[in-house]
Amino acid sequence: xxxxxxxxxxxxxxxxxxxxxxxxxxxxxxxxxxxxxxxxxxxxxxxxxxxxxxxxxxxxxxxxxxxxxxxxxxxxxxxxxxxxxxxxxxxxxxxxxxxxxxxxxxxxxxx
Amino acid sequence: xxxxxxxxxxxxxxxxxxxxxxxxxxxxxxxxxxxxxxxxxxxxxxxxxxxxxxxxxxxxxxxxxxxxxxxxxxxxxxxxxxxxxxxxxxxxxxxxxxxxxxxxxxxxxxxxxxxxxx
Numbered sequence: 001x002x003x004x005x006x007x008x009x010x011x012x013x014x015x016x017x018x019x020x021x022x023x024x025x026x027x028x029x030x031x032x033x034x035x036x037x038x039x040x041x042x043x044x045x046x047x048x049x050x051x052x053x054x055x056x057x058x059x060x061x062x063x064x065x066x067x068x069x070x071x072x073x074x075x076x077x078x079x080x081x082x083x084x085x086x087x088x089x090x091x092x093x094x095x096x097x098x099x100x101x102x103x104x105x106x107x108x109x110x111x
Numbered sequence: 112x113x114x115x116x117x118x119x120x121x122x123x124x125x126x127x128x129x130x131x132x133x134x135x136x137x138x139x140x141x142x143x144x145x146x147x148x149x150x151x152x153x154x155x156x157x158x159x160x161x162x163x164x165x166x167x168x169x170x171x172x173x174x175x176x177x178x179x180x181x182x183x184x185x186x187x188x189x190x191x192x193x194x195x196x197x198x199x200x201x202x203x204x205x206x207x208x209x210x211x212x213x214x215x216x217x218x219x220x221x222x223x224x225x226x227x228x229x
Binding site for chain 1: 222
């Protein structure tokens, strides 16, 4: 079962930062937070993942609270191509375990 | 990043026939692959975990005799939908885990296969 909760939808103005929250209050110590996104009728695309420290890559930043019970994905300058469903997933990182997807957040970037 | 392909991308079949979907890791080896299905406007639902050289592990409620999975090599897993019915129409997506990837590695997803059963 998915262990995360996300708002069902969000809007963001083009060029602004998109901040997508995720609640994972039952996360255990060896579980990572992963973010994927899915553009309509395509396979999910990996964005970023982290354990406890904040992470940044060329796509996004991941901010994980100190108690690790929630996190925020930040797209610094949203474009129209960032319109997608964003999934936050919690999983044990080193075991190759399955991903259980929650309902995700449908982000719409508005011109 | 690593590339996972699926074939076919779209398939339309008659009710009662069987359909095979292939999932390939193109530039890495995958001891484990996963199969998901996704209904319109819904999230991905894990169907089964496919392990190279052994039997697949199915999620609760997924019929293993209807959804046959074969993971014959480190780069190929197949999902066969047997005796397909209209309710099997869905978007089927596979993912693969790079066997050489380290801790916290990400999975790589295929582009999906749209199955329509008439």
